[in-house]
Amino acid sequence: MSSRWSDDLRACLPSFRQSLLTGWLPDAFADAELLDALASGTLLPSPGEAAPMIARAPVHPLTVPVGARTRTVPLLPAPVHAALHTLTERALRDHRPHPSVHSAARTDWDYRRAYRARSEKLTELASGRTPPLVQHLDIEDFGASVGLGALLAAPWMTAELASALTEVRRRTGQCLIHATSWSTRLGAALLDPLDQVVERHAADAWARWSDGWHIAVRDAAEGDRIREAVAQALGSMGLRLSERKTVLLAPGEITRGVAADVSGPADRVWCSAVERDDVRRYRYAIVRAAPDPGITSALPDLACRHPALLPRAVHYLDGATETGGAADTFAALWAWASRSKPEGEAPFRCGRLLVLAARHEELARRVPRPDLDTCRRSPVTGLRELAERVAVTAHGADAVTRLSPRVRDWVRRGAAVRDRPPQAATYL
Numbered sequence: 001m002s003s004r005w006s007d008d009l010r011a012c013l014p015s016f017r018q019s020l021l022t023g024w025l026p027d028a029f030a031d032a033e034l035l036d037a038l039a040s041g042t043l044l045p046s047p048g049e050a051a052p053m054i055a056r057a058p059v060h061p062l063t064v065p066v067g068a069r070t071r072t073v074p075l076l077p078a079p080v081h082a083a084l085h086t087l088t089e090r091a092l093r094d095h096r097p098h099p100s101v102h103s104a105a106r107t108d109w110d111y112r113r114a115y116r117a118r119s120e121k122l123t124e125l126a127s128g129r130t131p132p133l134v135q136h137l138d139i140e141d142f143g144a145s146v147g148l149g150a151l152l153a154a155p156w157m158t159a160e161l162a163s164a165l166t167e168v169r170r171r172t173g174q175c176l177i178h179a180t181s182w183s184t185r186l187g188a189a190l191l192d193p194l195d196q197v198v199e200r201h202a203a204d205a206w207a208r209w210s211d212g213w214h215i216a217v218r219d220a221a222e223g224d225r226i227r228e229a230v231a232q233a234l235g236s237m238g239l240r241l242s243e244r245k246t247v248l249l250a251p252g253e254i255t256r257g258v259a260a261d262v263s264g265p266a267d268r269v270w271c272s273a274v275e276r277d278d279v280r281r282y283r284y285a286i287v288r289a290a291p292d293p294g295i296t297s298a299l300p301d302l303a304c305r306h307p308a309l310l311p312r313a314v315h316y317l318d319g320a321t322e323t324g325g326a327a328d329t330f331a332a333l334w335a336w337a338s339r340s341k342p343e344g345e346a347p348f349r350c351g352r353l354l355v356l357a358a359r360h361e362e363l364a365r366r367v368p369r370p371d372l373d374t375c376r377r378s379p380v381t382g383l384r385e386l387a388e389r390v391a392v393t394a395h396g397a398d399a400v401t402r403l404s405p406r407v408r409d410w411v412r413r414g415a416a417v418r419d420r421p422p423q424a425a426t427y428l
Helices: 004-011 013-022 032-040 047-056 078-091 111-126 148-152 159-172 181-190 192-202 220-235 251-255 266-276 279-286 293-305 307-318 326-338 346-359 369-376 381-395 405-412
Strands: 060-066 069-075 133-138 206-209 212-217 247-249
Touching: 004 013, 004 032, 004 078, 013 032, 013 078, 013 181, 032 078, 047 078, 047 159, 060 307, 060 346, 078 159, 078 181, 111 133, 111 206, 111 212, 111 251, 133 220, 133 251, 148 159, 148 181, 181 192, 192 206, 192 212, 192 220, 212 220, 247 251, 266 279, 279 307, 293 307, 293 326, 307 326, 307 346, 326 346, 326 369, 346 369, 346 381, 369 381, 381 405
Parallel strands: none
Antiparallel strands: 060 069, 133 212, 133 247, 206 212
């Protein structure tokens, strides 16, 4: 018989499927079993089972590129994220964020639509009759700094979510995990009192994306007053503003920067990106461009300069493997990725490229066997499974003596490349 919990699991399937596109290490089998469990409402028998599942889950650190820097994020299994995603949606069922808040602050969130709405609002703020200044406020290391007490005190917190988050904190050292949809939703809701502070000072002349506000102000003095009010409210939550990112901006810095119009034909945006070495334009163009020899050959150098673009480069190559130069580009990317230190970005970089190799047999054969053996020895389950799948794809079922259970089941089904392949599409 159906229950409210199983109904909620099913209702979260579309949003969780979209959230998988923000995952740092895609699942070797496209999370097919997990999505089936959500669709049938059988992921967990009850919400109270989430905390024990988190307590049993393996946790591994992964160093990932975030902008021009790197950070280490704790990897939790996808079923844990699915359970937390559902618990979060249950808790925030009646929460209504301010209309000026974008990103995954809403249940019906769609990345591209939300990003466009935010860009339009920022353009509006920066292009009034008397163009105002724009005060940018950003919280220092927001996700990792959010304390358990602040979350548990939120008016929308439920007992089941509190128990699960307490276990997440115990296992990982933090309550919110960077680039997960449930963390973004919780973080956005947690900052609702700060939005009220901003609204008292600026009415609706502001926009927030994640933990960053852009607020139209008349002059520097007004910007200082708002900054001080927000800083004081943040202090009561144990958070503080980033000195580096909290700045007063001229309107042109907004329309040329975070609100820059990067739409248009992908080939034209690509050319504009090359002229300016503009990461935002690269992000737009790479996943939309038709296969082009110039783009294909540029990817190794581009990834070397901007490692955060690697997931999008993989997405592009997935649609360009039948064109000239794709295999050589993959080999060059692999040589760059595998040179990184195992305790650094190598697992992230190699994992992303193994996704591509698992989807294309000709690329699987371009991964050196010693490198595959190294990845198969990784403590990260997701990386091991990807390496095993690629080894079997390239060299046959006898290439790996001790297969992990899911890879063994895949081999028994025939080890077809198109049998539940990992996803190359990404929002990263």
